[in-house]
Amino acid sequence: MLSRLERSALANWWWTIDRWLLAALGALIIFGIVLTMAASPPVAERLGLPTFHFVHRQALFLIPSIAVFFASSFLTPRHVRRAALIVFVVSMGLILAALMFGAEVKGARRWIFGIQPSEFLKPAFVILIAWAFAEGAKHDLPGNILAFALLPVTIVPLILQPDFGQTMLVSLVWVGLFFIAGLRWIWVVGISSIGVGGMLLAYKFVPHVRARFLKFIDPGTTGGVVDTFQIDTAIDSFFAGGWFGKGPGEGTVKRILPDAHTDFIFAVTGEEFGIVACLALVGVFAYIVIRGLMLTARNEDPFCRLAAAGLIMLFGIQSAINMAVNLHLMPAKGMTLPFISYGGSSVISLALGMGFLVAVMRKRPRAAIVLHSEANPA
Amino acid sequence: METEAPGQEEHAPDDAQHNVVLGRLLSLFTLKREKSTRRIRLVAFGFGLVYCVIAGKLIYFGLHPELRQAMQQSSSDTVAAARPDILDRNGVILATDVKVTSIFAEPRRIIDRDEAVDQLTSIFPDLDPRELEAKLGSHKGFVWVKRAVTPEQQRQVYHLGLPGIGFMQENKRVYPNGPIAAHVLGYANINGVGISGLEKYIDGEGLSDLQNAGFNLTTENLKPIVTSLDLNATYALRDELAKGVAKFKAKAGAAAILDVNTGEVIAMASLPDFDPNNPVDALDPDKINRMTVGVYEMGSTFKALSIAMALDAGKVTLNSKLDARESLRYGHFTIHDYHAQHRFLSVPEVFTYSSNIGTARMALMVGVEGHKAFLHKMGQLERLRTELPESAEPLVPKNWGELNTMTIAFGQGLNVAPLQAMMAVGALVNGGIMIHPTFLKRSEEEAHRDAPQVIKPETSESLRYLMRLNAEIGSARKADIDGYFVGGKTGTADKIIHGHYSNDKVLTTFMAIVPADKPKYLFFTMMDEPQGLPETSYYRTAAWNSGAVTGKIIARVGPMLGVTPRFTPPSEPFPLLAQAGYTAANLPPPGTH
Secondary structure (H helix, E strand, O other): OOOOOOOOHHHHHHHHOOHHHHHHHHHHHHHHHHHHHHHHHHHHHHOOOOOOHHHHHHHHHHHHHHHHHHHHHOOOHHHHHHHHHHHHHHHHHHHHHHHHHOOOEOOEOOOEOOEOHHHHHHHHHHHHHHHHHHHHHHHOHHHHHHHHHHHHHHHHHHHHOOOHHHHHHHHHHHHHHHHHOOOOHHHHHHHHHHHHHHHHHHHHHOHHHHHHHHHHHOHHHHOOOOOOHHHHHHHHHHHHHOOOOOOOOOOOHHHHOOOOOOOOHHHHHHHHHHHHHHHHHHHHHHHHHHHHHHHHHOOOOHHHHHHHHHHHHHHHHHHHHHHHHHOOOOOOOOOOOOOOOOOHHHHHHHHHHHHHHHHHHOOOOHHHHHHHHHHOOO | OOOOHHHHHHHHHHHHHOOHHHHHHHHHHOOOHHHHHHHHHHHHHHHHHHHHHHHHHHHHHHHOOOHHHHHOOOOOOOOOOOOOOEEOOOOOEEEEEEEEEEEEEOHHHOOOHHHHHHHHHHHOOOOOHHHHHHHHHOOOOOEEEEEEEOHHHHHHHHHHOOOOEEEEEEEEEEOOOOOOOHHHHOOEOOOOOEOOHHHHHHHHHHHHHHHHOOOOOOOOOOOOEEEOOOHHHHHHHHHHHHHHHHHOOOOEEEEEEEEOOOOEEEEEEEEOOOOOOOOOOOOOHHHOOOOOOOOEEOHHHHHHHHHHHHHHOOOOOOOOEEEEOOOEEEOOEEEOOOOOOOEEEEHHHHHHOOOHHHHHHHHHHHOHHHHHHHHHHOOOOOOOOOOOOOOOOOEOOOOOOHHHHHHHHOOOOOEEOHHHHHHHHHHHHOOOEOOOOEOEOOOHHHHHOOOOEOOOHHHHHHHHHHHHHHHHHOOOHHHOOOOOOOEEEEEEEEEEEOOEEEEEEEEEEEEEEEOOOOOOEEEEEEEEOOOOOHHHOOOOOOHHHHHHHHHHHHHHHHHHOOOOOOOOOOOOOOHHHHHOOOHHHHOOOOOOO
16 A cells, blocks of 8 residues: 555555545446446347347446546645636537537437537536636625626526436536535525525426426326326336345346436346335435535635535536435426436536545645635636 | 645735625625535535435345335236126126237257248248348247247148248137227237226236236136127217218217216227227327317317306396307407307307307306316316326316406317316216216216315206207207207317418307206217318318217217107206296297207
């Protein structure tokens, strides 16, 4: 192992990062490969692909992901900001290009050059917002105005795609960061009542939103044919698995679950490995999120604190929404389970986000923090 | 608190430079960074709660494995399960199961795939060789080759002696009458799952639960479903309607017969329809059940409701006179009469001349709230639910003002399903009892249980009188079949095309009661865009098409339903009106003799 006496960059990195967080993330990645092995073969067969097509591709994606993770976790906060700015600009450009030239898949224009640029936008967005709020608290308005302006700039292209899941995720993280940055309660109440009011208005006047909602609450009331097949099948998986599951590869419900390898991988986990394994998975996510937030709360650098909190919220909200949808606690949203669901862009972007997280959570001497925040804000 | 000294220092002098007001204003926008530690912990607590809820639901699933059964509603078994027979009111079969043989393959056991494909396609030329080849080449354990084959085909396949090809007994749903009553029956798919109509209703009533529970059900041990339909009447009704639709070159048509005392639907047809034995195009939007799924402006047929409302509220009597001297103005709108008389009209005249002005005036006497309450009571503002799963919500104006009340009074601005309108007219003429329509056979006692009295018996008799009068001297003469003492009302609604009422596209409806002195059956016919013909002097109003078709239906169906013709009119058909002093009702109308 590395000695504490050694002063190399690697040793410095090893002793300053949060190793428990690293271990939990590693466990998630291993879970992800195992579960993709369980969930993806039926999907691959349905599509006429080789049985382990998705498993191989996922394993292949892990190589660049791990590289991205380590590279980004070595960055200093200052370099994190710069990297995020570059990623943000590039992925925004790609999103706009996808909107104009991309092919339409399932009614949305999200893909260009085989990647989904909105995935990369998310961690970069969080870093930029954290930066803006940190500056805002220091110099009053300009930073705050920037933080306010970034939200519409980011979500308008997402709405145009349309990708309501990502829009919701980005907006929720933005609100969360705003709250953490020290927003006055009057605004907390104001913004949340605007949000609730907006939802009520949408429910009352936008038939599509109302139909979605009604379909979720009571499929019978909307009349006609209701498609609750996916969610019913997912629930059925949990019952089929019981406490301890049917055993790896023994699942049958997964064969008819359309998005078994992506959005509904949690349900496949339930069928093959049981509710106990699902609880363990929930435990790992909860551990990462709560431990991360508690550590972050003690971080003295305002930018690092906000950035870490934002990245953890991004990760946590995404995982919670995915699991809640699988358990029919929420209406269906296209959202993947971080590190578990299949998806190349998704796993690389998560690696980038977690790399940033490890980087901003590194322990640093207090003098360095003070020096940084006084001298060079960028 | 662990506050950040540098941040605070830069903050303070900045503020001091501003004046107090601006400073206060700005301070609203500043972020209190020192709060963030506490708030991050609050967020962590929130996440903890969310994960607890997720874990809680998982544990709940684990503790209640019995919920699974409740959740599974309709399973699509590979082998078509048995379904009960569906009978008409006289016991004639409308839908039944027959045993058929289906051919399946176990692709893993097939030795020579090309040979199997060759030989099977020579017996079944309609199988696509490429598709079959792909099926047999898959690694599945079981695939269907051909469902429901003939005994001869079965014998031929048997003699091929192909390994990996087998036979299985299945149930196939058969509808011996083809498209007759197709919309009521709906259909079941090849796996024996009800897809629409009564077939779907049967599944919802617990059939699929029994099958899931593993009961070995056969057609013999399932209780047949007895419907309210009369097969002969349904056939005649559909036949006359089809002739009418062809003659008047209408886009579509619908007709039904309702027993007004029991709420039973005796016959129903909606054209174009489909053959449930081969329901490939049953989901075509043009083939909806126009009686329950389509909503339409009922036109003047609705005037019966408005007049009943005014009579029942005591705002008018049959002797009242209404001012129809000139068109009725309301804001920018003017209400005209189609057969304008330019004088005061009595209530029976308003009905027989189908006066929009008179009806609108009567509705205004009752007022907007009273009108809404009445239509609500008559079931015109909510979705009508019957055994048929397909139904549609009426289109009710969002902001209902006086103008809406005036137009709805004569049948514009409120779209309802035709069966819904029939239910209301049935209540108007049967003595004032609101009876929910049904497609299952039931007795009068059952129907009257929980059936509310919605208008007074005297009002109901007035409406019967008005409809009879209209058949004698008004627009319903074409349906006045001798001996049946018919009463009726026409309705012609201009269709709305691109948001405007069209001049040349109409939807015509006709309601008739038989016999008018003591109604048993309510007949309804509707035609979508009938054309004017030379023999109708190019008129396309309801009397000429829907009315004439209704007349033919009554003449043909009357004997089947056992309505006794009376060739001397009843001596005192409307006794309550006579008691109330309105003797004119029981006299032969002027001009008929």
